[in-house]
Amino acid sequence: MRTLNTIAVVGASLAGLRAVQTLRKEGFAGDITLIGAEHHLPYNRPPLSKSMLRADDEITLPGAEDLGDQWLKGRQAVRLNAAGRRLTLDDGSEIGYDGLIIATGARPRRLPSHPEGVHTLRTVEDSLALRAELRAGHEHVVVIGGGFIGGEVASTARALGHDVTLVDASPYPMTNVLGAEAARWLAHHHRDNGVDLVSKTRVTGFEVDGRVTGVRLSDGRTLPADLVIAGMGVIPNTGWLESSGLTLSDGVVCDETLFAAPNMVAAGDVARWPHTLFGGELVRVEHWANASDQGALAALNLLAGPENAKPYADLPSFATHMHGARIQTAGLPHLADASHIVTGSPGEDRFAIAFARNGVLVGAVAVNAPKDLIRLKRATAAADRLDSLT
Numbered sequence: 001m002r003t004l005n006t007i008a009v010v011g012a013s014l015a016g017l018r019a020v021q022t023l024r025k026e027g028f029a030g031d032i033t034l035i036g037a038e039h040h041l042p043y044n045r046p047p048l049s050k051s052m053l054r055a056d057d058e059i060t061l062p063g064a065e066d067l068g069d070q071w072l073k074g075r076q077a078v079r080l081n082a083a084g085r086r087l088t089l090d091d092g093s094e095i096g097y098d099g100l101i102i103a104t105g106a107r108p109r110r111l112p113s114h115p116e117g118v119h120t121l122r123t124v125e126d127s128l129a130l131r132a133e134l135r136a137g138h139e140h141v142v143v144i145g146g147g148f149i150g151g152e153v154a155s156t157a158r159a160l161g162h163d164v165t166l167v168d169a170s171p172y173p174m175t176n177v178l179g180a181e182a183a184r185w186l187a188h189h190h191r192d193n194g195v196d197l198v199s200k201t202r203v204t205g206f207e208v209d210g211r212v213t214g215v216r217l218s219d220g221r222t223l224p225a226d227l228v229i230a231g232m233g234v235i236p237n238t239g240w241l242e243s244s245g246l247t248l249s250d251g252v253v254c255d256e257t258l259f260a261a262p263n264m265v266a267a268g269d270v271a272r273w274p275h276t277l278f279g280g281e282l283v284r285v286e287h288w289a290n291a292s293d294q295g296a297l298a299a300l301n302l303l304a305g306p307e308n309a310k311p312y313a314d315l316p317s318f319a320t321h322m323h324g325a326r327i328q329t330a331g332l333p334h335l336a337d338a339s340h341i342v343t344g345s346p347g348e349d350r351f352a353i354a355f356a357r358n359g360v361l362v363g364a365v366a367v368n369a370p371k372d373l374i375r376l377k378r379a380t381a382a383a384d385r386l387d388s389l390t
């Protein structure tokens with residue numbers, strides 16, 4: 001272990017908390033300063049678009065209560081002087097460090113204007129505000145974007161009895177994540193569960209009368225809307241690093257061991273790194289398990305130093321529920337040039353698809369087939385060939 005006396009962690013959510021917990025577990029006895037823009041104990045975001053919209057309020061991450069005095073709550077880092085190893089915070093104060101962990105996550109992409117009644121979903125405040133609106137009994141709920149957040153919110157709003165229109169730019173929602181076959185199934189699944197799915201269409205603006213009354217579409221139509229949720233993807237929080245000299249390109253670009261510079265590592269939604277399992281393809285992953293595992297490894301690697309650091313090569317994996325169906329992915333199906341259904345069929349609402357590039361597995365998608373996902377995940381991690389499954 002090399003000698004570091006002070007470590008600063010910027011971002012007090014899942015990746016940041018895991019990093020702090022790992023530093024302590026490894027016996028790091030120096031000072032840790034955790035800087036977090038939010039005013040809450042670190043909490044779990046997945047319930048924000050699911051159980052919390054109904055009732056659940058207990059989302060604090062285990063171990064978050066043990067953060068001591070060195071947690072600067074409600075404070076934002078606004079600038080990094082990498083050469084001088086100093087951070088500037090939003091109150092003008094400065095913090096020096098020997099090692100830095102960057103875990104500032106991502107924020108929702110927004111349209112140019114968001115009038116009252118138009119929501120995004122990232123924080124506990126966002127979820128509580130949306131919950132209050134869903135309880136207020138609006139007639140026309142419009143969800144923009146058919147990704148996992150949009151799909152989950154559409155599903156929850158339907159379960160609460162709302163009329164829901166889902167507007168999505170692609171021919172089938174989540175095609176880039178699930179591949180064409182599973183995405184086609186998802187489109188049917190939304191429609192079978194009463195969602196009015198408007199595909200191949202973009203939102204161009206809003207009609208407003210005090211609050212939102214309509215959503216203007218690229219095909220010239222206007223949908224009536226009194227509640228809108230925009231789920232249009234996220235942007236990594238790297239603004240505070242603009243003048244730092246770090247390489248920023250859709251996230252903080254790191255090496256395969258998560259080092260962005262010799263004394264700096266990044267983890268979670270903000271980190272982009274070359275994935276050794278996929279030929280060094282630069283990836284940024286916006287999943288819970290990735291943030292948790294990377295937070296831990298980034299801390300270990302920072303303590304070990306670049307020469308002793310281990311690559312982060314875990315397979316990305318993700319699970320969601322929409323209208324009662326369990327949808328899981330592993331690996332990076334979007335890299336594939338071929339795919340094959342290995343179990344079930346979309347018509348049965350139960351199937352698993354293996355994805356390959358140049359004959360080698362790169363990912364899997366399973367719908368209501370969790371055991372198949374486990375099998376395909378193992379095979380993908382082992383870089384098995386697609387033809388070994390058929």
Ligand SMILES: Cc1cc2nc3c(=O)[nH]c(=O)nc-3n(C[C@H](O)[C@H](O)[C@H](O)COP(=O)(O)OP(=O)(O)OC[C@H]3O[C@@H](n4cnc5c(N)ncnc54)[C@H](O)[C@@H]3O)c2cc1C
Nearest residue numbers: 011013014015037045046077105106268269286287288291
């Ligand atoms: C509604 C919702 C549902 C989700 N559902 C799932 C799911 O079902 N499955 C799944 O795998 N993943 C899901 N995710 C994704 C998962 O929650 C994220 O991948 C995870 O939260 C990433 O953790 P993180 O610590 O990297 O970043 P974040 O959770 O984004 O945290 C970053 C923190 O840094 C703070 N910050 C930003 N800039 C600064 C700064 N300059 N100074 C100080 N602090 C700063 C932010 O305020 C934030 O608290 C969901 C996400 C959302 C929003």
